[in-house]
Amino acid sequence: MMQATQKQDFTTTFSVDRNPREAFEAITNVRGWWSxxxxxxxxxxxxxxxxxxxxxxxxxxxVTELVPGRKVAWLVLDNFFNFIEDQAEWKGTEVVFEISEKDGGAEVRFTHVGLVPxxxxxxxxxxxxxxxxGGSLRNLINTGQGQPNPKEGGNAPAHQDAATVLRARRTP
Structure with missing residues (x-):
């Protein structure tokens, strides 16, 4: 059981039209929704x-935990962002997907434990x-088609543009 933390880990929840097993299978298909x-x-x-x-x-x-139809958990072993100074920010954090049945479909609760404001x-x-x-994974679960980052050389989805904007702001 995950304990509540005082440090405000990033959490978001979304509902899908498919059952928990289908949601679980989509989450573990990381190439189908992330990259x-x-x-x-x-x-x-x-x-x-x-x-x-x-x-x-x-x-x-x-991958640290897989409970079909219920939970997926990951541990970030190493991480690098080119737009921040402290490269340790994601190291040792956990990414947790908790899946439950809801209204004939499923609800996915995502928590990035250690990603704090x-x-x-x-x-x-x-x-x-x-x-x-809310976009790519939800679409993969509901329709079988996500919008992952393409292989190198393709165009990036809109949600990747934020890093580019932040880097541009920091460049003198």
């Missing part, structure tokens, strides 16, 4: 995968998560 550049194992406990988006974001994640990346990261979750 086609994901390399590694995303659907086995102990599996590790690498995500990268151009020169903006790289991370290595370990005090972090420099918070606004960009929460904006990006909201785009991936």
């Amino acid at each position: 086609q550049e994901v390399e590694g194992v995303t659907d086995q406990v102990g599996g590790e995968f690498d995500h990268h988006y151009k020169d903006v974001h790289r991370c290595r994640i370990r 005090q972090y420099e990346c918070y606004d960009v990261c929460t904006n990006a998560w909201n785009g991936y979750l």
